[in-house]
Every structure is written in structure tokens, then in C-alpha cells.
Amino acid sequence: MTFDPANNIQDLLQFGEFGDVNPSITDSATYTFMQAGTMLETFQGEAEGCFLYSRHWNPTNKYLSDAMAAMEGTEAAWVTASGMAAISNAIMQICKSGDHIVSSMTTYGGTYALLANFLPKFNIRTSFVNICDIEAVEKEITPQTRVIYTETVTNPMLQISDIPALARLAHKYGIKLVVDNTFTPMIVSPSRLGADITVYSLTKFVNGKNDCVAGAICSDVGFVSSLIDVNNGTSMLLGPVLDPLRSAQILKNLHTLHIRMKQHSHNAMYLARHLREAGVPVIYPGLEEHPGFETLKKMMNPDFGFGGMLAIDMKTTEMANAFMEKLELSGVGYLAVSLGYFKTLFSCSGKSTSSEVPETMQKEMGMSEGLVRFSVGLDNDIKRTFERIVSCLEETGYPSKDQKS
Numbered sequence: 323m324t325f326d327p328a329n330n331i332q333d334l335l336q337f338g339e340f341g342d343v344n345p346s347i348t349d350s351a352t353y354t355f356m357q358a359g360t361m362l363e364t365f366q367g368e369a370e371g372c373f374l375y376s377r378h379w380n381p382t383n384k385y386l387s388d389a390m391a392a393m394e395g396t397e398a399a400w401v402t403a404s405g406m407a408a409i410s411n412a413i414m415q416i417c418k419s420g421d422h423i424v425s426s427m428t429t430y431g432g433t434y435a436l437l438a439n440f441l442p443k444f445n446i447r448t449s450f451v452n453i454c455d456i457e458a459v460e461k462e463i464t465p466q467t468r469v470i471y472t473e474t475v476t477n478p479m480l481q482i483s484d485i486p487a488l489a490r491l492a493h494k495y496g497i498k499l500v501v502d503n504t505f506t507p508m509i510v511s512p513s514r515l516g517a518d519i520t521v522y523s524l525t526k527f528v529n530g531k532n533d534c535v536a537g538a539i540c541s542d543v544g545f546v547s548s549l550i551d552v553n554n555g556t557s558m559l560l561g562p563v564l565d566p567l568r569s570a571q572i573l574k575n576l577h578t579l580h581i582r583m584k585q586h587s588h589n590a591m592y593l594a595r596h597l598r599e600a601g602v603p604v605i606y607p608g609l610e611e612h613p614g615f616e617t618l619k620k621m622m623n624p625d626f627g628f629g630g631m632l633a634i635d636m637k638t639t640e641m642a643n644a645f646m647e648k649l650e651l652s653g654v655g656y657l658a659v660s661l662g663y664f665k666t667l668f669s670c671s672g673k674s675t676s677s678e679v680p681e682t683m684q685k686e687m688g689m690s691e692g693l694v695r696f697s698v699g700l701d702n703d704i705k706r707t708f709e710r711i712v713s714c715l716e717e718t719g720y721p722s723k724d725q726k727s
């Protein structure tokens with residue numbers, strides 16, 4: 323039977339103790355016990371269904387974690403206070419001093435900074451590679467390598483990681499494959515394709531409202547339990563706990579994610595096709611000429627499209643800035659970092675969400691200084707949005723197809 327993340331979420335039976343259709347929010351930091359012995363057993367992880375302290379486990383966070391696990395088809399999941407907490411906690415749980423990571427060269431800038439600048443303080447080193455070149459990835463593997471790290475659709479170049487191929491490679495060497503699926507929830511289910519750990523910034527599409535920051539780690543029970551081990555778990559000891567009030571909100575938003583992803587994808591595909599027709603250099607993995615089109619197609623769950631992220635190359639930062647200011651004034655959306663919002667968001671990647679990546683590496687990955695990344699919104703009339711974008715391009719002085727020929 324086809325795996326359907328939306329069906330899995332629909333089939334969740336999560337309700338509160340009064341039959342409340344939205345599970346009750348547990349507004350407590352600590353939990354009482356009627357028998358001292360049960361507290362001890364809970365500390366030792368031996369008492370089923372008991373909660374100890376909310377940095378460790380909170381019932382509301384457990385509902386959201388269970389829903390994330392259902393969506394990903396993993397045994398378990400753990401929610402965190404941010405996407406970066408999910409990424410850093412997962413990696414630091416696996417790696418110790420002396421270990422090595424092979425990572426995609428194009429990742430979210432914060433992830434790049436974590437790997438390139440922060441983890442070396444703990445003697446954990448990273449080699450950055452073109453993740454689409456499986457031979458190049460293999461060449462970087464050493465006896466110290468513990469993790470292959472990538473994003474399903476990389477930020478901001480929108481390259482496609484071949485997750486089954488990377489999983490085969492990782493497992494050949496006894497390495498964990500960690501995949502950030504922030505850009506493609508529902509569309510791709512990395513753990514079903516062989517990833518050992520799938521991480522998310524829930525801040526983006528999953529929550530979809532841009533009103534909070536959150537993350538998730540989806541994996542097997544053993545790994546998730548290790549994260550909250552009272553003696554050794556990164557999530558327990560570094561403490562990036564998600565506020566249960568936020569957790570409850572995100573859970574409600576998760577139930578509309580399938581509809582939103584379809585509309586984001588529909589709108590992005592419309593814009594990509596029409597921009598291409600107008601002769602604008604657009605990057606979108608749903609276009610047949612995109613180098614990762616076939617790879618993404620083979621990994622996708624049916625019905626959710628190719629995602630809501632696209633990029634236009636404006637060549638120079640000046641052109642990009644002028645274009646984005648016009649887009650904002652004409653009502654296309656907001657000049658803002660982040661993604662997965664109901665309104666369209668756009669930013670110039672090299673000077674914003676990838677500014678942590680040195681310019682030499684930006685060049686090496688082929689990132690133009692004028693690359694404008696779009697997170698396409700839920701607009702009902704996408705033709706109108708397209709016309710506005712074209713007017714902004716013309717006003718910016720970007721040559722139209724007719725002018726070029």
C-alpha cells in the first residue's frame with residue numbers, strides 16, 4: 323500500500339481526558355507521584371505513561387511528537403524549541419570528539435555555521451561536498467566519519483539529494499544518514515527511503531503561520547530515547563524544550579498541512595512554468611530540466627507536488643534588492659527570511675539565510691550573488707501574482723523575452 327503521510331495524520335486518535343477533540347494542554351513543569359517508588363521507576367525510564375518533568379517529557383509535546391512520527395513513518399519523534407536545536411541535538415548525540423561528518427555543501431546557513439564553526443570547538447570536523455555527486459561523498463568518508471548530513475531539497479540551491487543512494491552508502495560504512503526535510507514535509511518521507519534520522523524546522527511549512535519557532539527529530543525508539551537519557555541525552559542536558567502551548571498550536575496546524583502543501587506546490591509550479599516561458603532564469607525542481615527532477619519524482623509521495631520553493635537569478639545583488647523592494651510594494655509578499663508561510667516570502671540568499679557561507683564556497687556551489695529565493699504563498703489567484711512579478715521584473719530593468727531576442 324502507498325505510504326500516505328496525510329492519512330496517517332488523519333487516523334491519529336488523540337483527544338483529551340474530557341473527550342476534548344483537541345488534546346488538553348499540559349501546563350505544568352513538574353508532575354506529582356502518589357508513590358515514591360513510581361518516581362524512581364520513572365527516572366529509570368521503567369514506568370510507562372508517567373511524566374516526571376517537562377524538560378524531559380511533556381504530554382502535549384508527546385502528542386505532537388507522535389503526530390510527527392506518524393507523518394514520517396518512524397517509530398518515534400521528539401520535538402524541540404527550534405529547527406537548529408533538532409539539528410544540533412541529533413548530530414551531537416551521534417558524534418563525539420574526534421569524529422567526522424560529510425555534509426552537503428549547500429545547506430541552511432545556520433547549519434553550515436554549526437558544522438564549520440561551532441562543532442570544531444569539540445573536535446568534530448566536517449567535509450563539505452556536492453551531495454549530488456555520490457562518488458565525491460564516498461571519497462570523503464574516513465574511519466572517523468559518523469554522519470552523512472543533507473537536506474532533501476537543499477537551501478537555497480534547490481538541489482535534490484538522492485536519499486536511497488546516500489542511505490546505501492552510509493549503511494555500507496556503518497554511518498548514520500541525517501536528512502533535513504524542512505522544505506518538503508509530506509512530499510518526501512526520508513526515513514521511509516533509508517534515512518536514519520529526519521530533522522525538521524517546524525517553524526516553516528509544518529506550522530505554516532510564522533508565529534513560532536520549533537523543530538523535530540524523527541527516528542527509531544532507541545535514538546529518540548537516547549536524546550532524553552537523563553545522564554547522556556543532548557535534548558535532556560542541553561534543554562531545548564518546546565513550550566507545550568506552542569506544541570498544541572503546531573499540532574492543530576499539522577492537520578491542514580496536506581492541503582497547504584498542495585497549494586504551495588500548485589502555485590510554485592505555475593510561477594516556475596510561466597517564468598520559464600517568459601525567459602526568466604528560474605530554478606524549480608518540478609521543471610523537467612532541473613537536474614534533480616527525476617530523482618525527486620522517484621522519491622515523492624503522490625499528490626503533494628514538487629514543493630513551494632523556487633529561486634530566480636537576478637545576477638547582481640543590486641538587481642535583486644531593487645526587484646525585492648518592488649515585489650513588496652506591489653503586494654506579491656514580504657521581503658523576509660524564512661519560508662512556509664501563507665504569504666509569499668523572498669530574500670536574497672547570499673546576503674541573508676546563506677550569509678554564514680563564505681563567498682568562495684557560495685561561488686563553488688554556483689550560488690549567484692543575485693539569487694532571490696521565494697517561498698511561494700497560498701495565493702488563490704496565482705495568475706495575478708505572476709503578472710505582478712513580471713511587472714516588477716520589467717520595472718527593475720530585467721530584459722523580457724522579447725527584448726532579449
Ligand code: PLP
Nearest residue numbers: 404405406430477504523525536
Ligand atoms: N533547516 C532549514 C532548511 C532551514 O531553512 C532553517 C531555517 O531557516 C532551519 C533548518 C533552522 O530552523 P529554525 O529557525 O527553526 O531553528
